[in-house]
Amino acid sequence: MRAVRHLRSVVFDKRIALLLLLGPFAVFGAVMVNTKDRAPPQILALAVGGDGTTLLEMRADKLYRRAAADGAWAQVPLPRAVAPSRITAIAAVAKSSDVLYLAGQGLGVWRSDNGGRDWEARNDGLPSREAIAVTAHADRPETVYAYLAGNGIFRSEDAGKHWKQMDGGPRAALTQFVHSNMPGSMQSGWLFAATRTGVARSMDCFCGWYDAGGLNAKVHAVAYAPNQPQRVYAATEKGLFVSVNGGEEWRRAQAPAGSVTALAVARSGTVYAASGSKLFRSTDGGQTWERVDA
Amino acid sequence: MRSALLASAMVFAGVAVTAHAAKEALPPLDPALAAQGRSIYAHQCASCHGPQGEGAPHWQARNAQGELPAPPHGPQGHTWKHSDAMLYRIVREGWRDPFNKTKRLTMPAFRDVLSPRETRAVITFLKTLWKPEQRRFQWEESRKEPFPPQTNRTTRPADDRPPHEHGR
Numbered sequence: 001m002r003a004v005r006h007l008r009s010v011v012f013d014k015r016i017a018l019l020l021l022l023g024p025f026a027v028f029g030a031v032m033v034n035t036k037d038r039a040p041p042q043i044l045a046l047a048v049g050g051d052g053t054t055l056l057e058m059r060a061d062k063l064y065r066r067a068a069a070d071g072a073w074a075q076v077p078l079p080r081a082v083a084p085s086r087i088t089a090i091a092a093v094a095k096s097s098d099v100l101y102l103a104g105q106g107l108g109v110w111r112s113d114n115g116g117r118d119w120e121a122r123n124d125g126l127p128s129r130e131a132i133a134v135t136a137h138a139d140r141p142e143t144v145y146a147y148l149a150g151n152g153i154f155r156s157e158d159a160g161k162h163w164k165q166m167d168g169g170p171r172a173a174l175t176q177f178v179h180s181n182m183p184g185s186m187q188s189g190w191l192f193a194a195t196r197t198g199v200a201r202s203m204d205c206f207c208g209w210y211d212a213g214g215l216n217a218k219v220h221a222v223a224y225a226p227n228q229p230q231r232v233y234a235a236t237e238k239g240l241f242v243s244v245n246g247g248e249e250w251r252r253a254q255a256p257a258g259s260v261t262a263l264a265v266a267r268s269g270t271v272y273a274a275s276g277s278k279l280f281r282s283t284d285g286g287q288t289w290e291r292v293d294a
Numbered sequence: 295m296r297s298a299l300l301a302s303a304m305v306f307a308g309v310a311v312t313a314h315a316a317k318e319a320l321p322p323l324d325p326a327l328a329a330q331g332r333s334i335y336a337h338q339c340a341s342c343h344g345p346q347g348e349g350a351p352h353w354q355a356r357n358a359q360g361e362l363p364a365p366p367h368g369p370q371g372h373t374w375k376h377s378d379a380m381l382y383r384i385v386r387e388g389w390r391d392p393f394n395k396t397k398r399l400t401m402p403a404f405r406d407v408l409s410p411r412e413t414r415a416v417i418t419f420l421k422t423l424w425k426p427e428q429r430r431f432q433w434e435e436s437r438k439e440p441f442p443p444q445t446n447r448t449t450r451p452a453d454d455r456p457p458h459e460h461g462r
Binding site: 164166183184186187205206207208246248 | 354365372375376380384389390391392393431434
């Protein structure tokens with residue numbers, strides 16, 4: 001019995017000694033971990049939810065949703081089979097706040113019908129999983145477009161169950177694109193693409209890609225205003241630009257920060273812009289900006 | 295080893311043949327309708343789109359007036375990407391590129407020139423210019439957006455005639 005008590009005392013003393021020895025490092029380490037956790041990750045992509053008000057934000061390896069009603073951010077679950085760090089594009093579907101798409105190189109295209117609770121790979125008919133970008137049709141909930149590196153643009157009219165190659169995409173490689181219901185198309189709308197040399201534009205019958213205006217700069221992101229479809233925004237390496245005639249002419253807009261890398265426009269016309277880890281909002285078409293959640 | 299490879303190759307070939315056979319066969323084009331369309335094309339379309347459907351020179355860039363020249367209708371163009379319904383609509387109603395620098399229609403309307411059946415005929419002729427895979431693409435696009443029913447009428451009702459033929 002005494003031997004047992006002695007043994008416990010020795011173990012206890014060793015624990016105390018170990019704690020005294022490593023304690024400061026443990027506390028320091030905990031602080032380091034917390035600091036790292038709190039470091040704001042980069043915003044990689046933005047999208048406005050199908051109801052026109054919900055904002056989606058891909059921040060490093062996490063997807064968040066912000067409802068306009070309460071302004072609170074909620075994390076959206078991602079598919080378990082997917083390495084979140086590979087997600088580079090998100091899209092929301094017209095007239096539904098629950099249907100989401102995500103895409104990335106090596107991932108292909110994934111769809112959720114219930115706000116991210118469940119996800120399903122939708123890659124039948126795609127020649128590879130090297131998806132660079134995904135965008136949903138502005139009006140047709142079942143129509144979605146994906147751009148695959150080296151293969152071009154594919155369209156699905158049944159929510160990603162089957163895909164069909166439409167064309168090779170713009171001459172310069174596409175990094176992001178958006179479907180717009182701007183009038184004047186032979187078919188049902190237009191596609192605006194951010195490329196290494198400017199914004200490219202095509203009707204959604206894929207009758208040919210043309211340079212939209214003469215930006216002559218690498219474009220990080222392009223978005224259009226659903227309430228004024230001729231109004232298009234382009235975030236470029238030379239700054240933020242806005243067009244009021246469908247990309248035919250551009251004028252420089254006030255940028256919220258040095259380099260804008262993601263854009264989205266709500267149905268109301270509110271413009272969201274991401275610069276690094278910071279999110280900004282403009283309610284006057286890009287003339288003035290305020291931080292969101294500053 | 296060789297027999298195993300041969301067996302694998304036969305299985306692969308069998309799968310490929312089965313997959314190919316699973317594709318629905320393209321419906322043949324009506325030769326009489328295509329011939330009628332060829333004649334109409336020569337009279338109504340060739341002056342802009344070229345006698346062989348080759349399109350206007352430099353058709354991919356805007357001309358000095360800021361308009362898009364007439365595109366080719368063959369494999370190098372994009373006519374094959376449009377459904378029957380859309381091609382019919384564009385020929386009948388015309389279309390103006392919203393980025394045109396003039397007020398003119400990019401594609402003039404032929405509603406008053408061609409009957410619905412004649413419009414279908416000329417589109418049928420255009421299909422003879424396409425590659426098989428382009429024909430298939432266009433056929434798939436058209437399943438949801440086919441020609442309107444009035445294009446099936448081979449006899450032309452009086453009120454369907456182009457105005458210049460009324461009273462003949």
